[in-house]
Amino acid sequence: MLIGDGFGLAQMSALMYQNGNRCSLEAFPVIGLHKTTSYDNLITDSAAGATAFSCGKKTYNAAIGMDKDTLACRTILEQAEDRQMATGMVVTSPITHATPASFIAHVPVRTLNEEIAEDFMDTEIDLFIGGGQRYFERRADDRNLIKELEAKGYYIYSYFNTDLARIHRLDKKRNFAYFSADNQPVSAIQGRTYLPYAARLAMPFLDARSEKGFFLMIEGSQIDWGGHAKDAPMMLAELKDFDDTIKEVLKFAALDRETLVIVTGDHECGGVTIQPGSKFKKLDLAFSTNGHTASLVPVYAYGPKAELFRGTYDNTQIYFKMVEALGW
Numbered sequence: 001m002l003i004g005d006g007f008g009l010a011q012m013s014a015l016m017y018q019n020g021n022r023c024s025l026e027a028f029p030v031i032g033l034h035k036t037t038s039y040d041n042l043i044t045d046s047a048a049g050a051t052a053f054s055c056g057k058k059t060y061n062a063a064i065g066m067d068k069d070t071l072a073c074r075t076i077l078e079q080a081e082d083r084q085m086a087t088g089m090v091v092t093s094p095i096t097h098a099t100p101a102s103f104i105a106h107v108p109v110r111t112l113n114e115e116i117a118e119d120f121m122d123t124e125i126d127l128f129i130g131g132g133q134r135y136f137e138r139r140a141d142d143r144n145l146i147k148e149l150e151a152k153g154y155y156i157y158s159y160f161n162t163d164l165a166r167i168h169r170l171d172k173k174r175n176f177a178y179f180s181a182d183n184q185p186v187s188a189i190q191g192r193t194y195l196p197y198a199a200r201l202a203m204p205f206l207d208a209r210s211e212k213g214f215f216l217m218i219e220g221s222q223i224d225w226g227g228h229a230k231d232a233p234m235m236l237a238e239l240k241d242f243d244d245t246i247k248e249v250l251k252f253a254a255l256d257r258e259t260l261v262i263v264t265g266d267h268e269c270g271g272v273t274i275q276p277g278s279k280f281k282k283l284d285l286a287f288s289t290n291g292h293t294a295s296l297v298p299v300y301a302y303g304p305k306a307e308l309f310r311g312t313y314d315n316t317q318i319y320f321k322m323v324e325a326l327g328w
């Protein structure tokens with residue numbers, strides 16, 4: 001599953017025109033639309049948006065893996081673990097940020113980064129790549145979760161002394177984690193390039209980890225940040241990075257033929273429009289807000305059971321459609 005944070009219809013069209021009509025999404029045979037509204041707000045945040053995908057429940061903005069009554073819900077990633085599938089997450093935000101957190105953690109408020117990091121100890125997630133190292137090792141409670149993960153058998157690497165691009169193959173006998181930043185990874189326009197590579201590294205690894213298959217969540221986390229900053233070059237660079245990542249996933253899925261690929265966003269951000277005077281690869285974008293909007297968000301599906309994702313539905317249906325596709 002690929003989530004473009006802040007990836008709405010306008011961002012999708014910007015991607016198509018920025019790349020001169022050679023966008024990865026055009027290879028997808030199935031398109032749907034989802035409604036992003038959360039339990040308590042017409043305009044969702046990433047926590048409620050991602051919890052809708054991970055648990056199939058509408059919840060309040062800021063809730064991580066919890067329903068509207070703050071009861072923890074078992075996420076699709078945790079259920080995949082229960083069924084001996086391999087699981088992974090690859091993101092360009094801190095790994096404790098709202099979207100990845102909503103697949104693995106259960107806290108009432110998204111800002112509780114250290115508590116979210118603790119919830120990684122309660123799973124056997126096979127692979128994770130993202131920022132947020134500080135929440136694992138420089139904590140108010142003095143626990144060192146990196147040491148604890150190593151004691152559990154993880155190989156752990158850090159941007160601090162290892163370039164991810166120098167890691168060419170992962171040992172399939174052990175779980176793997178890579179911290180790409182102490183807190184937030186830099187943006188694509190500042191030179192961050194690891195997301196497509198991380199996706200390419202993760203898929204064969206997870207595929208080899210279990211005979212039961214794998215669940216992988218990949219997030220292009222910073223498309224949203226481009227929207228909040230009303231920064232068109234930043235947003236376009238993040239969209240390109242997301243597109244390159246989708247291409248890697250499609251390459252794997254086309255060969256594998258057993259992998260369902262779902263691409264969507266948790267919400268739109270920025271109320272983006274392409275302005276008159278724009279040209280292919282040279283877009284003039286305007287923003288109507290520096291926040292999220294309630295625009296419908298596209299869903300692209302490829303592979304076995306992709307047809308389930310056709311139509312217009314609530315964001316919570318994405319969870320139920322994945323469950324149906326998995327035959328659970």
Ligand SMILES: [Zn+2]
Nearest residue numbers: 224228269292
């Ligand atoms: Zn946002």
